[in-house]
Amino acid sequence: MKQTELNTLRTILSAKRADLARAAGKRDGIAIERTADALDETVFAVARELTTRSLELNVGLLRRVDAALGRIADGTYGTCLECEEEISQKRLNAMPWATLCITCQEHADSSRFLNAA
Numbered sequence: 001m002k003q004t005e006l007n008t009l010r011t012i013l014s015a016k017r018a019d020l021a022r023a024a025g026k027r028d029g030i031a032i033e034r035t036a037d038a039l040d041e042t043v044f045a046v047a048r049e050l051t052t053r054s055l056e057l058n059v060g061l062l063r064r065v066d067a068a069l070g071r072i073a074d075g076t077y078g079t080c081l082e083c084e085e086e087i088s089q090k091r092l093n094a095m096p097w098a099t100l101c102i103t104c105q106e107h108a109d110s111s112r113f114l115n116a117a
Helices: 003-024 038-074 089-094 102-116
Strands: none
Touching: 003 038, 003 089
């Protein structure tokens, strides 16, 4: 991978990291609100659950972005963690935090699907 491409992806990852860190700090929707109306209680509980799930997803992605920045720093970025082949530039442009090449990712996804069934 060329240094200019690597610098571009580092910039994209850093910007994504800043956005995710900012979003992870917003926990306003998690507050437990009490009301006498059972329907309102249910609505608040559902909203709280959605906020919690969104926060979990953002924190997970933040970890993957941090890991990608770490791989850039140590010189292993762009190498599939499974087969150790190069991850395509097209895949990295679409998902700069990718850890697997498309072939290994498809295999991992199909294994997860089969294990879930």
